[in-house]
Every structure is written in C-alpha cells, then in structure tokens.
Amino acid sequence: MSQVTPDPEAGPSGLPTGDLPASGPVTTDRATPSSALAIGAHPDDIEFGCGATLAKWAAAGCRVHHLVLTDGSKGTWDPSADLADLVARRADECRAAAATLTGPGTPDTPARRDDRVQFLDRVDGALENGAAERRAVVEIIRTLRPAAILGHDPWRRYRLHPDHRAAGFLTVDALVAARDPHFFPDLGLVPHRPDALLLFEADEANHVEDAGGFAETKIEALLCHASQWQSTMGIETTGVSGNDDPMVAFGEKVRRQLASHGRLAGLRYGEAFHVMDDL
Ligand SMILES: [Zn+2]
Numbered sequence: 001m002s003q004v005t006p007d008p009e010a011g012p013s014g015l016p017t018g019d020l021p022a023s024g025p026v027t028t029d030r031a032t033p034s035s036a037l038a039i040g041a042h043p044d045d046i047e048f049g050c051g052a053t054l055a056k057w058a059a060a061g062c063r064v065h066h067l068v069l070t071d072g073s074k075g076t077w078d079p080s081a082d083l084a085d086l087v088a089r090r091a092d093e094c095r096a097a098a099a100t101l102t103g104p105g106t107p108d109t110p111a112r113r114d115d116r117v118q119f120l121d122r123v124d125g126a127l128e129n130g131a132a133e134r135r136a137v138v139e140i141i142r143t144l145r146p147a148a149i150l151g152h153d154p155w156r157r158y159r160l161h162p163d164h165r166a167a168g169f170l171t172v173d174a175l176v177a178a179r180d181p182h183f184f185p186d187l188g189l190v191p192h193r194p195d196a197l198l199l200f201e202a203d204e205a206n207h208v209e210d211a212g213g214f215a216e217t218k219i220e221a222l223l224c225h226a227s228q229w230q231s232t233m234g235i236e237t238t239g240v241s242g243n244d245d246p247m248v249a250f251g252e253k254v255r256r257q258l259a260s261h262g263r264l265a266g267l268r269y270g271e272a273f274h275v276m277d278d279l
C-alpha cells in the first residue's frame with residue numbers, strides 16, 4: 001500500500017487552513033471561566049483544537065481539566081507495534097502536554113494530579129456514544145462542575161473519523177444529561193449546568209479566542225505527543241537539520257492554522273469555535 005504524502009497546506013488534524021465558514025457575526029474573547037473541561041477523542045485532539053485557549057485561560061487562573069475518550073491505540077503506522085506500550089506512552093504524552101498548557105501547577109493543584117487529565121479508555125476507532133459512555137462523562141461533569149466545556153463539533157460536515165463524530169455527540173449528550181436531574185440519579189451527584197459549550201473543528205465558527213502569545217505554548221504541547229510526530233504531524237526526524245527541520249515546518253503549519261482562524265476576527269492568531277451559551 002502506498003503512503004499518502006501529507007498535503008503541506010492541510011492543517012494539523014485535517015483542519016483547513018483556508019478561511020473558515022462563519023455563520024454570522026463572530027465574537028471574540030469570553031471572560032475567563034473559573035474552570036474548564038476539554039473533551040477530546042484522542043490523546044492529541046485537545047491540543048490541536050483548543051490548546052492555545054486552554055493555555056491562555058490557565059494563565060489567567062482557570063482550572064483546566066482534560067478528558068481523553070479513547071486510548072489512542074490506533075495511533076501508529078507500525079504493524080508490529082506493542083499497543084499496550086503505545087497506550088501507556090500516549091497517556092504520559094497527554095499528561096506532559098496538559099502540564100505544558102497549564103503550567104507546573106501550585107502546591108494545591110500539582111500539574112500531574114490525576115484529575116487534571118482523565119481517560120475514558122475506550123478503544124481507539126471504536127468510540128460509541130452509548131449509555132455507559134454518557135454515564136461516565138456525566139459523572140465527570142457533575143464531579144468537576146466546569147464553567148465551560150470544550151469538545152469536537154459533532155455537526156462538522158464531511159469529516160471521516162468516526163471517533164471525532166462520536167466524541168462530539170457524546171459531549172453534547174452528556175452535557176444535557178449532566179444538567180437534568182432525572183438522568184443517572186443513581187450517581188448521587190448534584191446536576192450541573194455549565195455556562196458555555198465551545199465546539200472546536202467548528203462547522204460554522206461564531207467565536208474566536210485570541211491566541212496571541214500562546215501559539216508557541218500550543219506548539220510545545222503538541223510536540224509532547226512524540227509518538228504522533230510521524231503519523232499525524234508529518235514530522236520525520238531522521239537525516240534532516242537546519243532550515244529543513246520538520247519540527248520547524250510543523251510549527252509553521254500550526255501558526256498558519258492559528259492565523260487562518262484569527263483572520264475571522266481580525267486577529268493575528270486565534271482559535272475558532274462554535275459557541276453555545278444557552279444551555
Ligand atoms: Zn483525533
């Protein structure tokens with residue numbers, strides 16, 4: 001089977017670098033939420049989708065949590081890879097990336113404390129939005145009680161990856177269930193209604209968070225996912241150096257994407273979302 005050469009103009013994670021569709025007026029920069037829960041299908045999706053926003057919010061005092069839904073066990077091109085090893089490595093990469101975004105933590109909130117990054121451990125490629133998954137995500141939402149939830153836009157058109165669709169619908173459906181008392185009362189947890197839902201990979205962006213000053217943090221966090229350098233990020237590290245350094249090229253690709261999102265709102269760099277705050 002021949003390998004597909006990554007399109008140099010394609011965005012990381014398949015996101016477009018061209019102008020994004022906006023459905024109308026685009027708002028910018030919400031007030032920093034007191035806490036945020038970002039939900040991603042795979043171990044690197046949160047950093048691709050909203051890494052700069054999380055870094056900015058954390059720097060302003062927001063308590064940031066990550067929930068990764070699958071184990072990332074399909075994330076290699078090596079057919080003989082030890083998948084248990086890969087899963088453990090990717091979990092460590094997630095924790096390192098989260099610590100990069102949110103800083104070293106304080107004595108009360110050490111960056112590597114378990115509830116900063118949680119894993120649902122569903123099999124990569126087989127994520128479902130079933131009752132068991134919704135119950136697990138509701139339990140996390142009602143426990144953490146985030147002011148803002150961030151996740152994949154389930155309504156983005158022509159997206160191939162099933163986990164991104166399932167993750168988006170799971171996030172939206174769990175938000176509804178977490179807020180209403182007759183869903184999963186056996187959890188014994190008080191319902192919780194967040195103030196805002198920010199959907200990345202937005203089909204129609206209506207909001208841009210200014211990413212100025214946080215582009216390099218986003219890139220640094222993405223590069224924590226070293227197991228994905230070759231397969232997702234197009235970074236080949238053997239036999240190259242200097243201006244041809246593929247890590248430099250990857251950074252440029254991320255900056256181009258931030259610039260394309262920023263253009264929606266007249267910003268140098270931004271991260272675009274479809275925001276819903278009537279929840
Ligand atoms: Zn993904």
